Amino acid sequence: MPVPLRAITVFHAVARSGSITRAAEDLGVTPSAVSQQVQSLEVSLGTSLIGKAGRNVVLTEAGERYFEMIGPEIDRIMEATQRIQGFRSVTTLTVRATPSLSTKWLLPRLSGFVDAHPDIELRLDGTNEPTVFQKDSVDIEIRHGTGGWAGLHVEGLVEESFRPVCAPSLAAPGSLGPEELARHRLIHSVKSQMQWPLWFKLAGLAPPGRWRRLLFDRTHMAIDAAAGGLGIALESDLMLWNDLKSGRVACPLRDPPRVTLTTQWITCPHESLRHRKVRAFLDWIRREREAWTAERAAATL
Template sequence: MHLPPLRSIGVFYQLGRLNSVSKAAEYLGVTPSAISQQIRTLEEQLGTTLVRKVGREVRLTETGERYFEMIAENIEHIWEATRQITGARTTELLNIRATPSISTKWLLPRLPGFIAENSGLDIRLDGSNEPVDFTRDNVDIEIRHGEGRWTGMHVQPLAQEMFVPVCSPKLAAAGSLDLADLQAMRLIHSVKSQLQWSAWFSAQSLPVDGNWQKIYFDRSHMAVDAAVSGMGVALESLLMMQAELESGALVVPIANAPSFMLTTQWLVCPPHHLRRARVKRFINWIDREARLWLESCVEIQKKI
């Protein structure tokens, strides 16, 4: 059989990557009808249906999904080779949304590594607590805070986290307090955290005292910074404060402190976004970084 025109294959790849005729047309600088014509040519050549309409949108058929997966990596290699030969710079953009806390405390310090591995990719990091509406927002993937229950989405845990009480060593030395001593101290509350002080005390069979001295923050990174400054004792995840514990800016004031293990941060996107090479590269990279982070936490956990 004759091979399909490479132009048609390239058009199909862009359509599958962007999941939109109009976006593929805009990206390639052609009309939507030209996109449709190239897809028809490819389907006739292959003798199968690759794309179907769902309302006003298009979706790849099962055969189309399989074909896309088989060609995607090779197309990416062709683009990269062309870029290197011509010295041209790609304009592909990866849009990430993440909460301000995970962005500031965990993602940003590691992002240079991803940039170094993906020099042909522009990155936009949107630090927001507002969940993405993927039907409206131009976002490829989100690191979302919550319980991981989002129907119809690809949901992947970032890492299991350890929650422990922490404070500045100026406020209390490491291991110097008993559990009951905490209730006499000012407790820093991260109001959107999935683990609150009341649940932590209840799990230790200690009374929940509504008359605690309190200070409230609606961002975990603010709660961590408040603890570093000596405002009180925070109950936070190692994911948000590894650097502060390693530097000694924060300590765990309870000897053999009880800890909670939770997963609160999730990689979230529509399943069809996984066809985007830039999304797959980001997921593979961040999964590797999360594993390295867990390994680096072992020594800290031994001291708690």
């Protein structure tokens, strides 16, 4: 029986987009033509591959396994075809990271990667939405969390050191004792894993009985608020680095305790490690991590 290559590529488009309508738009055909192709593939394989969930589709267990097996091969075939046809001269690599990490740490370093890999077209997707790799067109996600996501390659980006920071005009570097923090407004990054109560606990300090708070749901907003003199923020040196070096913010504590935590994790499907573009980015970001760690160890910020 002939291999239904057209039906396989149509199923791949449906599984990747999660929608028959979007797959039809991507392929330039009608939704009914997409449905017919998927049905013919199901008949050929003798099993159901997709089901309905409202306007979207969901993969059956067999569909998920089949998509996982054919996905990398179809991607390679499509990329090879596009190269031969001249539709694209570069490979696209999509990296997803939180807006704060993208802005504060990745973006200032990206020139090294793009200059070293002119054949790779990088797309940096700054969002807090977790990636569903089987559906989203994302190659690598630097995910904020605690790590340990089953079924993925996971490695910590770096161990971060958290410290209070503020504008030097609000409190000079080294001018405050821990007990004096509560005299100022304390800025909270509400999505951060390192909150003020945890920092006081890990630092072996008693938290203040009362405090004035200012809350933000983005780290870069909390940092900018601290730099603007609105209060004292608790942030990671990973996010703070350029602001510390420029003097926009500084730690107002005398002998600040060292409180560390890994909150950013490099993640991707294990099978993606075979792709040259993924390996290139991982090699680059590991070198950047080593260079930044060495710079941090030598600095006196």
